[in-house]
Amino acid sequence: MSFLDISLEEKQKALAELRDVKQLFADRGWFAGTSGNLSIRVGDFTPEQFHFAITASGKDKSMQTPEDFLFVDQQGKPAETTRLKPSAETLIHCEIYRLTGCGAIFHVHTVFNNLISEYFWDRKSVPVDGVELIKAFNIWDEEAHIDIPIVSNYADIPRIVPEVTSAFNPQIPGIILRKHGIYAWGANAFEAKRHLEAFEFIFEYVYRWELLKRGG
Ligand SMILES: CSC[C@@H](O)[C@@H](O)C(=O)COP(=O)(O)O
Numbered sequence: 352m353s354f355l356d357i358s359l360e361e362k363q364k365a366l367a368e369l370r371d372v373k374q375l376f377a378d379r380g381w382f383a384g385t386s387g388n389l390s391i392r393v394g395d396f397t398p399e400q401f402h403f404a405i406t407a408s409g410k411d412k413s414m415q416t417p418e419d420f421l422f423v424d425q426q427g428k429p430a431e432t433t434r435l436k437p438s439a440e441t442l443i444h445c446e447i448y449r450l451t452g453c454g455a456i457f458h459v460h461t462v463f464n465n466l467i468s469e470y471f472w473d474r475k476s477v478p479v480d481g482v483e484l485i486k487a488f489n490i491w492d493e494e495a496h497i498d499i500p501i502v503s504n505y506a507d508i509p510r511i512v513p514e515v516t517s518a519f520n521p522q523i524p525g526i527i528l529r530k531h532g533i534y535a536w537g538a539n540a541f542e543a544k545r546h547l548e549a550f551e552f553i554f555e556y557v558y559r560w561e562l563l564k565r566g567g
């Protein structure tokens with residue numbers, strides 16, 4: 352399906368959803384110093400061809416302007432004429448869409464996701480034991496254990512892509528970049544938001560539990 356075949360209505364719906372999520376996360380202080388990026392996929396999907404709307408690079412994401420988003424293709428190239436630059440991390444979104452066929456990807460930097468990524472860097476994953484909120488990931492087993500993958504954070508974004516490919520676990524809708532932030536995804540914006548919120552809750556819980564165990 353070419354970009355032109357995707358209805359204007361679907362494109363506008365994606366932009367409206369991105370605007371709402373961006374405002375909500377900004378109000379939570381989740382875009383410190385222009386960090387973070389958001390995307391929503393539009394049109395049909397095959398791993399070889401897809402399109403998505405993504406935040407433009409380097410913007411103050413707490414502001415709403417007419418130049419906040421643009422559409423790109425599966426290679427991260429603009430799908431229409433624009434002077435906007437897609438997020439510097441667009442290739443990570445491309446890889447997550449290619450692997451999952453998901454509908455939305457949200458990336459935020461928070462103090463808890465940074466701290467936890469460094470604390471558990473040696474084991475390359477955050478262990479989570481029996482926390483109720485993993486049900487947000489559709490994991491319903493009693494006292495289930497999960498490991499949330501952590502990958503290296505290189506300045507050269509294309510180097511991060513194969514890390515994401517090899518760390519990807521279809522049961523866990525998120526990957527942490529070391530001392531950087533989390534990528535969370537879902538079938539649509541509602542699910543990606545639910546996953547991101549669950550991850551952030553879990554990171555704070557695990558961090559505080561580790562402190563408590565040490566008498567802090
Ligand atoms: C300004 S620090 C954050 C950036 O380096 C990057 O990690 C980030 O999340 C935002 O980049 P962007 O190109 O605006 O999508």
Ligand SMILES: [Zn+2]
Binds near residue numbers: 387440458460531
């Ligand atoms: Zn980032």
